[in-house]
Amino acid sequence: MASVVTRPVRRLRDGARAIEATGPGADRLPVPMNPLEIHDLATTLNAMLAQLETRMTTTRRFTADAGHELRTPMTSLGAHLETLHTNPGLPP
Numbered sequence: 001m002a003s004v005v006t007r008p009v010r011r012l013r014d015g016a017r018a019i020e021a022t023g024p025g026a027d028r029l030p031v032p033m034n035p036l037e038i039h040d041l042a043t044t045l046n047a048m049l050a051q052l053e054t055r056m057t058t059t060r061r062f063t064a065d066a067g068h069e070l071r072t073p074m075t076s077l078g079a080h081l082e083t084l085h086t087n088p089g090l091p092p
Contacts, residue, residue: 012038012041015028015030029042
């Protein structure tokens with residue numbers, strides 16, 4: 001009897017372990033129709049996973065943009081320093 005009662009929780013646990021093993025992405029937890037408490041928990045956790053995925057995507061995009069924006073002035077500064085190094089007689 002206990003096995004039947006805890007089956008939805010075990011499925012939820014197994015789904016969470018699968019997501020943990022593969023990382024966040026398109027995978028979501030199984031959402032059983034009954035019992036209602038497990039249905040609500042799975043739905044809430046899936047919404048949380050979607051929010052985390054969105055935040056991770058936003059963070060990656062920001063990091064890529066910041067890296068690009070920093071490379072441009074650094075390249076320009078490097079070119080100026082190289083010019084000054086190869087032409088020490090340039091006026092200030």
